[in-house]
Amino acid sequence: AEKGEELDFAEGLSKESLELIEKEMNDPSAKPDYWTNSQYKQSLGYSQKMFGDTYGYILFKQGRVKEAIAQQEKVVEDGDNTEYNERYLEFLMADDQFKKVKSLGATYVKENHATAKAKEYLKTAYKETTPDGNVETYLAELEEVGRNKALAEIKETMIDEEAPKFT
Numbered sequence: 001a002e003k004g005e006e007l008d009f010a011e012g013l014s015k016e017s018l019e020l021i022e023k024e025m026n027d028p029s030a031k032p033d034y035w036t037n038s039q040y041k042q043s044l045g046y047s048q049k050m051f052g053d054t055y056g057y058i059l060f061k062q063g064r065v066k067e068a069i070a071q072q073e074k075v076v077e078d079g080d081n082t083e084y085n086e087r088y089l090e091f092l093m094a095d096d097q098f099k100k101v102k103s104l105g106a107t108y109v110k111e112n113h114a115t116a117k118a119k120e121y122l123k124t125a126y127k128e129t130t131p132d133g134n135v136e137t138y139l140a141e142l143e144e145v146g147r148n149k150a151l152a153e154i155k156e157t158m159i160d161e162e163a164p165k166f167t
Contacts, residue, residue, distance in 0.1 A: 001058045011062065014055040021048045049075050053084050056091070065095050079108060082115045089121040101125035109142040112150055 001010045024030060024044055031040040056071035072088040079085055085108050092101045105122030108114035114122070119139060126135045 001054065001061055004061055007058060007062050011055070011058045014051065014058050017051045018048065018055055021051060049077075049081070049084065053087060057087060060087075060091055060094070065091060069095060069097075079104070079111065079113055082108075082113050082118070085113055086115045086118040086121075089118050093121050093124065098125040098128040102129050106142055109139070110145040110149065112146045 001007065001014075021044055025041070025048070028037070028040055028044070031037065035043070052071060052075040056068045056075060059065075059071055060068035069088075069091045072084070072091055075081075076084050076088045085104075089101050089105055089108075092104070101121055102125040105114065105118060105125060108118055109122065122142075123135050123139060126133060126138055130138075
């Protein structure tokens, strides 16, 4: 798929992988004994997103942008995977959905779930939707929110105890 070769064949395989995962989610009889039901569901959910991302990418490479966007919407869900987010923004950019890219991109940056490429998409979308605005200032403000959020999360998990004596 990355080489743009045999995309129809790749699409068939990818679509079948999603169907198999869905079938397993509906009837988890193949769950290994060493996993709990929730662990197995979580694993299947992870695989479903990963395979869904691949399927969306293949659709995009085939020029089926709207279908790729619809597929990727299922994958990004909570927006906590930076790679899935980046690909989603890429698809939206290809469809000239600049307002949506600006909105989602801003959220991803503030939540620390944006890659460098996702930030580039955000900058482009910002320039398209806010031609008189200062994109560098805008991005810096979003990144500051993200830094403050990360710092607050780190502070919550820090241990405030004296270290044991050692030599």
